[in-house]
Structure formats: C-alpha cells, structure tokens
Amino acid sequence: MLKFKPLLKSSLGSELRRGHSAWVKTNTSSSSSVDVEQLFIDDEVQKLLTNLTEIDLENKVFRARRTTIQQRSHFALMTEERLEKTMERMREEARRFLQFVPVKEPRTQTVKVLSQDPDLETFDTSKFVFTDITFDATDQDRTVVVREPNGLLRTSTPEEHDRMNRTYYQKPNRPVFPPSLFQDPFLQDALDRNEHEFVLDWACWFYEPDDPAFIELSHKIFDRINARRNFETITSTRHFGPFVFYLALNENIPPLLNHFGGTGRIKECANLIRLQKTLRPDWRVTIAKGDSDEKIVKDYLKQNNRFRDELTDLVAFLERGVIKSKLQSRETRTVATGARKQATVNARNVRGAEGPLGNLSEEYAVKVVKSEGSEGGDFEQRKLDKTPQRRGRWQRSSSKPRNKNE
Structure with a gap:
C-alpha cells in the first residue's frame, strides 16, 4: 500500500495562535488540526499542484495583454532544433510566471495594549496614528501604533497597518x-x-498574502468559480494551484474531477485524487503503490458512488470514451442559429404581425408612405420645373427683344 506522510500535525504555537484554519470550512472534518501553511509548501503537494497546472503558452501565459509599455512582435526563421530549444526556454519562463500565490493564514486581529494614560483622555476626539518611516523598515515589520481618544496606546490592526503603508x-x-x-x-x-484573473492579480498587488481581506476575497472568487464550473478562467495562471489546493483541502473535488474527465485528462484526475489523499490521510480512499491512473479513478468512483451524478462526463469517458468537445458544441450552436427563420419585411406582411410592429399592428394602423426618391423620374422633372431661374445683374431675359443700338 502507498503510505502518505502525516502532514496534518501542527505545532503548538500554531494551535495557540488560531483555533482553526481560515482556509478550511467549518463543516469539514478535522478542521482544527490542519497546518495549512506547512501543507502548501510540502514537496509532494507542490509537485502535484504543478502537474495539475496546465501550461498554455499561446492562449494564456504569453497572450496579448494591456500594458503601459508596448512591445513589438519579433519574428525569426529557425531550424527544428533551434525552435525546440526556444520553446523549452519559453516553457521555463512560463513556469516562473506561474509560481503560485502563497497560501498564508490571516494575521491576528487582536491588538496589544502598550500603555494607558488617563491624563490624555478627552484631549482630542480623533485617533492619532504613529507610523515608523525609517528607511530600512519594510511593509511587513513596520511599527504602527494608535493612540485612542481615551488615552489607550495600542498596536494597529492589520487593516490600519496596511492602510498606513x-x-x-x-x-x-x-x-x-x-x-x-x-x-x-x-x-x-x-x-x-470572466475577468477572474484580473481581479485576483489586482488583489495580489493591493493586499498582503496574510491579509484577512485578501483571504476572504479569494474564498469568494474560488467558490463562485466552482459553483459555475468555469475553471477555464484561471487555468494556466498562478492562481490555479491555490484554487485546487482549496478544493482538495475542503474535500470538494468532484466538479473539477468531472471537468478533467470530460476532456479526457485521466492523469490529472488521478493526481487530483492523490492530492486530496495527501492532504487528508484519513480519507476513505485506498491508493496502492503500483496503481495506474485509470485504476485510481475507477476505485474512487466505486468508493464514492454518491458523487456519481456529479461525475457524468468522467463516467461517459471511462465507459464509452466520449470526450466533451467545445468545438462540437460551438458548431452545433452555429448550425442551430443558421437554421432559424429570419424575418423579412415585404409588401405583404408589412401591415401584419410579421411586420416591424409585430402584435402591435392589431392595435395601430400601419400606413406605408413612399419616399420622395421612389416616385420616379417625373418627380425630378417637376422639381426642376418648379425651380425659379436666377437672373443676375448682367443677364437679360430671353423673352425681351434686343435693341439694335445695343
């Protein structure tokens, strides 16, 4: 049998600092004994998350982006060997871009009272915030203290600390x-x-990884992605690893498992099951050392029959080899759209329900008026006849006879 290391034991200091992990939902088993930070940086967990993260160079990692500095495209004529080396170099650079966002526990909201000065009470109605602006101080270790109107001097909360930075x-x-x-x-x-990546990237730039607001926002976005099954929005991004880790940690992998199975990615399905088994060694799924990817997935289906209704695409691929193709669904929509009867307006139906007014034609009378240009050439001739002739200063009327002496 394949043995997994017991990664769920947390240190005493960690347990004293927080009752349970903020990344684990309360309805999940053994939520109070999980050290999420140590789990996330474990070598086996990082390896599985890296294998689950797809590297799409053209459509995701190196796609056209809106930046302040525009770069010109570069074209080069290469041999097959040179092209392979270039692609490998681009994949290495893509792995650097896809480094996962750190998964950290939120900073404590409790503050430390430094002093109590009753003489300063009612001195002012506003708080006084003192910030250390020393040159070598970083945003993480910068000292920020707050003087309350009642004379209490305390340390700042995470929100106050980051706001001063x-x-x-x-x-x-x-x-x-x-x-x-x-x-x-x-x-x-x-x-x-579908701007999930944009929102998460901005949140990483605005917040610190251990900011409670950042963790709450990440949970909200991850839950909505999982609820709507739009996993493609963050695939091949640096947020996909923490997203998969969050799902496996909360034992909520069936939707993503069905997504991998619908595209025929059995290896990713097996790695996802291995990930949850690594995070939850007490999970009732047996994985032997020499089991193949297909056997691991089939054993998971047998031991978790209650999720069979959520894994229809995975079951269809295992039983009949059916792959959920986006191209086929797109062609089906195109054919269905082209088969629709297009409404045309002519002299017969312009006054009826098929005309521009639809059912309102029964309440309002439709009157057809011809435009000026549709009356033929007679209209143009009448228009010319009605146009008055202009007589200039040196122009005489042709009807008046000329004098011989002129």
Whole structure:
C-alpha cells in the first residue's frame, strides 16, 4: 500500500495562535488540526499542484495583454532544433510566471495594549496614528501604533497597518482604500465577464498574502468559480494551484474531477485524487503503490458512488470514451442559429404581425408612405420645373427683344 506522510500535525504555537484554519470550512472534518501553511509548501503537494497546472503558452501565459509599455512582435526563421530549444526556454519562463500565490493564514486581529494614560483622555476626539518611516523598515515589520481618544496606546490592526503603508509609500494602482471592484455588485459584474484573473492579480498587488481581506476575497472568487464550473478562467495562471489546493483541502473535488474527465485528462484526475489523499490521510480512499491512473479513478468512483451524478462526463469517458468537445458544441450552436427563420419585411406582411410592429399592428394602423426618391423620374422633372431661374445683374431675359443700338 502507498503510505502518505502525516502532514496534518501542527505545532503548538500554531494551535495557540488560531483555533482553526481560515482556509478550511467549518463543516469539514478535522478542521482544527490542519497546518495549512506547512501543507502548501510540502514537496509532494507542490509537485502535484504543478502537474495539475496546465501550461498554455499561446492562449494564456504569453497572450496579448494591456500594458503601459508596448512591445513589438519579433519574428525569426529557425531550424527544428533551434525552435525546440526556444520553446523549452519559453516553457521555463512560463513556469516562473506561474509560481503560485502563497497560501498564508490571516494575521491576528487582536491588538496589544502598550500603555494607558488617563491624563490624555478627552484631549482630542480623533485617533492619532504613529507610523515608523525609517528607511530600512519594510511593509511587513513596520511599527504602527494608535493612540485612542481615551488615552489607550495600542498596536494597529492589520487593516490600519496596511492602510498606513499605502498612505506613506504609494505605488501605482494601489490606492489608500480598497477599490470598489473587490465588493459586490462590481465584483460579480467583473466575474460575469470572466475577468477572474484580473481581479485576483489586482488583489495580489493591493493586499498582503496574510491579509484577512485578501483571504476572504479569494474564498469568494474560488467558490463562485466552482459553483459555475468555469475553471477555464484561471487555468494556466498562478492562481490555479491555490484554487485546487482549496478544493482538495475542503474535500470538494468532484466538479473539477468531472471537468478533467470530460476532456479526457485521466492523469490529472488521478493526481487530483492523490492530492486530496495527501492532504487528508484519513480519507476513505485506498491508493496502492503500483496503481495506474485509470485504476485510481475507477476505485474512487466505486468508493464514492454518491458523487456519481456529479461525475457524468468522467463516467461517459471511462465507459464509452466520449470526450466533451467545445468545438462540437460551438458548431452545433452555429448550425442551430443558421437554421432559424429570419424575418423579412415585404409588401405583404408589412401591415401584419410579421411586420416591424409585430402584435402591435392589431392595435395601430400601419400606413406605408413612399419616399420622395421612389416616385420616379417625373418627380425630378417637376422639381426642376418648379425651380425659379436666377437672373443676375448682367443677364437679360430671353423673352425681351434686343435693341439694335445695343
């Protein structure tokens, strides 16, 4: 049997710092004994997450992006050997771009009381924030303390600490207060346009990885991706690894498993099952050391028959070899659209329900009026006849006889 290392034991300091992990939902088993940070950086977990992350060079990693500095395209004539070396170099660069966003536990919201000075009570109605602006201080270890109106001197909360960093050390596209995009309805509007990567990238630039607001926003986006099954929005991105880790940690892999099975990616299905088994050694799924990818997936289906209704595409591929093709569905939609009867307006149906008014033609009378240009050449002739002739200063009327002396 394949043995997995017990990765669920957390240190005593970690347990004292937080009751349970913020990345694990409360309805998940053994949520209080998971050290998420140690799990995420484990070598076996990182290897599985890397294998699950697809590298799409043309359509994802090196696609055209909106940047402030535009770069010109470069074309080169290469041999097969040179092309293979170039593609390998591009894949190495893509792996660097796809380094996962760190999965961190949120900073504690509790503050430490430094002093209590009753003499300063009612001195002012506003708080005083003192920020260390020493040159060698970083955004993480910068000291920020707050003096309350009642004379209490305390350490800052994570929100106050980061807000002071953004105030004194401004960066482009990082305002002092969080953008409206991170809250509904603007967030949902962006997700409806499949801009998940844009929102997550901006959140990584705006927040710190251990900011409680960043973790809450990530959970919200991950849950909506999983609910709508639009996994393609973050594939081949640096957010796909934390997303898969979040699903496996909360034992919610059937939707993604069905997505991999629908495209015939049995290896990814087996790696996803291995990942959940690594994160949950007490999970009731047996994986032997020499089991193939197909056997692991079939054993998972046998031992988790309750998820069979959610794994229809995976079952169809295993039993009949059917692959869910996007191209076929796109062609089907195109044929269905072309087969629709296009409405045309002519002299027969212009006054009826098939005309431009539709059912309103029964309530309103439709009157057809010809345009000026549709009356033929007689109209143009009448228009010329009605046009008055202009007589200039040196032009005489042709009807008046000329004098011989002129």
